[in-house]
Amino acid sequence: MLVIANTAEEKGLLGAEYLAHNPPVPIDRISAAIDLDMPMLLYDFTDVVAYGGTHSDLENVLRNAAGAMGLKLSPDPMPEQAVFVRSDHYAMVKQGIPAVVLATGMANGGKAAWTTYLANNYHQPSDDLSQPIDWRAGARFAELNYRVVRALADATSRAKWYANDYFGDLFAPKAAKVTKPS
Numbered sequence: 001m002l003v004i005a006n007t008a009e010e011k012g013l014l015g016a017e018y019l020a021h022n023p024p025v026p027i028d029r030i031s032a033a034i035d036l037d038m039p040m041l042l043y044d045f046t047d048v049v050a051y052g053g054t055h056s057d058l059e060n061v062l063r064n065a066a067g068a069m070g071l072k073l074s075p076d077p078m079p080e081q082a083v084f085v086r087s088d089h090y091a092m093v094k095q096g097i098p099a100v101v102l103a104t105g106m107a108n109g110g111k112a113a114w115t116t117y118l119a120n121n122y123h124q125p126s127d128d129l130s131q132p133i134d135w136r137a138g139a140r141f142a143e144l145n146y147r148v149v150r151a152l153a154d155a156t157s158r159a160k161w162y163a164n165d166y167f168g169d170l171f172a173p174k175a176a177k178v179t180k181p182s
Contacts, residue, residue, distance in 0.1 A: 020091035032058055032152055032159040033099035035089035036145065040104045041138045042131060043113045047072040047105030048144065052084035055165045056098035057178050061155075065147035069140070074105040096172030098159040102148070104141065 023030060048066055050073060053059040063073040076083065084090070089099035104110055121127040152159065161168025162180040 016088035016091035020095045027095055027097070030092070030097050031155070032056075033089045033092035033097050034058075034145065034148060034152075035087050035099065035101040037087045037089075037101055038103060039138075039141050040110065040113050040117060041133050041135075041141060042117065043104075043109040043134060043137065045071070045104035045110055045137055045140070046108040047074040047110070049074050049076060049103050049105045051076055051087075051101040051103065052089070052093070052167075053100045054162075055084075055167050056100075056159055056161045058098050058100050058159050060181070061148055061151045061159070062100065062102070065144055065151060068147060069144060071144065072105070072107065074107065077106045077111075093167055094171055096168075096175055098161055098168070102145065104137070 020027075048062070048071055050059065050062045053062055053073070054076075059073070066073045083101055085093075087101050089101055093099045106114065117131075121131065160176055160178040161172055163177040165177075165180075168175065168177060
């Protein structure tokens, strides 16, 4: 397992692009990329969103890990924002690695928290540690991520793109694919 802290996302994903083109292990040894960009830890979340989760069998891993904690895996609440192609994990996607951005969802006060944060703090000087961080939510988000990474580490095979998926076909045309459950 590699834990990577990328830099210069807002400057054009510079750290992520460097990592994707100069990985510390052979790229074919990397099973998946789980991006933790901007989890909203300001409320007691009851659901999570895996942006890009519908493109690979990471969706099942995430659903199972969330379900074991009593959390729901919700669909992308803002598909018009194209979050999947706008963060650090996307550099790995372009190298053929299934990936997601995992974030807290919109249920249980999440929509209000996200709306307020995006309107008043996102990319502004007020985006700092003075935010009313819910540390229990942070611990719960960390546990969810542990469960996801543990499931991937214990799996007998790498994460796979769904068959006939745009990103899998474009960036990993020769990789083994798996049928998307209906």
